[in-house]
Amino acid sequence: MTLWARFRSWLSATWQRPRMESEMDAELRFHLEAYAEDLIRGGVPRQEALRRARLEFGGLERAKEECREARGVSFLETLAQDLRHGVRMLRKNPGFTAVAVLTLALGIGANTAIFSVIDAVLFRPLPVNAPQELIDLYSATPGEMFEYAPLAYPDYIDFRDNNKTFSGLLGFAPNFLALERNGESEMISVEAVSGNYFDVLGVKPVLGRTFDAAQVIVPGGYPFVVLSYTTWQRQFNADPAIVGKTVRLNGSLLTIIGVAPRDFSGLMRGLSPGLWVPVTMDSILHMGEPLEDRGSQWFFVTGRLNPGVSVAQAQAEMKTVADRLAHQYPKSNKDRTAALLPASQVKIMPEVDGALYATSYVVIAFVGLILLIACANLAGMLLARASVRRKEIALRIALGAGRVRLIRQLLTESLLLSLLGGTLGVLLTLFFDRAVSRALQEMHFGVPIQIGLALNLDIRVFAFSLITVTAATLLFGLVPAFKASNVAPNSGLKEETDGGGCSRSKHRTLKTLVVEQVAISLLLLRVDPMVALRHE
């Protein structure tokens, strides 16, 4: 009940601010006048009585402030006040503000930019229905250097048709085909997929339909393709009547039946196929017999478990199938067994992922250090400014500002700086991501692999930037705020010169900052040539 009363009082104090203020004024005025009247009745002249009433009451403004605080308005009030003051201080020192904001923008921008890339590769869930449910199936050969391999196509069919634990088991294989258009031909990266690929993933087309699993059986019997959104946009000018038109791939005519959604670029991180063909067509287009060959393993397999089935149960069943295959086809399958891994744990291939994570952590540490240097620089600048602002702060303390209040205000200023820096940093990230995406799209390897990352500023990147901004504020703002607020009003006000006073402890803090900066810079310098060398 008292909690409710407190909340109500806070609410009314916040929303009915003007009314509360006028009521408070009226109440205090009544007090002063009532007291003065009592004094007059006691024989004090009118003027004198009013004066004494005021005098004995003490600081009127201070009492009001304490009343406001008692009602809990103070938080928003103080914040608004601090923000106003902060903006004023920043505008008064445009040079300092510009340098600080730029420093922070680079520090924060580097971090968000790298995070957006690493997030796209490692952390963001795949844009499919319930991605956490997907389980990868590998052909495992214990003792080999590359323990996990994709499946041979006939093995996939056996696993798919002889299990009760998976509700759906799909497969895909990256490949390249020559796309002929208007008499010109270009290599395009494609994925040859099982007929149930889109259905198991729960990916719905933006145009037309996807493959019909029941039809994708006979080699060459289902000459259809699904375009990626990017291909539809770039190669076909986003033609709204694209469904039903034909494309010529490796000399064969295929009909476009649908366009995949924008954010879907297959299951393999970093690769973005330009179109999908049924795996039964792939053999026609490549003129080989890989669909019959148990020796060549090229089909990546992923599936969803039936409700209530554990990974261990599925693993056991798959092993039974693998053992039977090893028995039945000893020539190709003798040492093979089956291994299941949750798809969320696999980014590209189990063997490649280790290096991917290691690289990512090094890069994250690298940009983290850059932010640390930026913060150290800024902390140094703020400390230097603190000695210039000694007088202002001493005056505020003399006027009754508490230390906590001062620290809060200085931190609000720092927060303003890092918010500005963060905003600029996010803008830099936007440009960086665009540039990287374009570079990736135009990059030509020996083969025309299309590398595509879903680099966009989503809620995750924003959340990360916000955390970075807060961390940066505390990193560079806290120590200077503590130091700056530690001024004796007497000595602070007496100082004639601006910024003459540098206490010993401030010197120590500055020294620590410089040592830290030199150390980190040396570290980065050592790492940098290594990185540069590797690129050559």
Place this chain on the structure above:
Amino acid sequence: MDKQLELLQGILDLLILKAVSLGPLHGYGVLLRIQQISGDRLEIQQGSLYPALYRLEHQGWITSEWGESENKRKAKYYRLTAAGRRRLQTEAEKWNRMADVIAGILRTTPEEV
């Protein structure tokens, strides 16, 4: 004025609750009543009276409404709530216990130790 006792923080709250429990009062009335009951032996900082009133209201121990003063002027009257009455009781008991303990300590003679 030097002879008047300075108030410890927290005691002011207790005194206000007690004063208001005797009947609704406006702020100035609270001041007068406390001084009157104490026989003018207590000095209350007028400036700290109102923050205390606001604090108590915020906590729900007292409520306020506008009414008319003795000399026909608009004034804000404070009144004890049910929760405030319970609060006053526990705080008063706490205070009495404390006073007993302190008094006991102060009465101690060398022989008793």
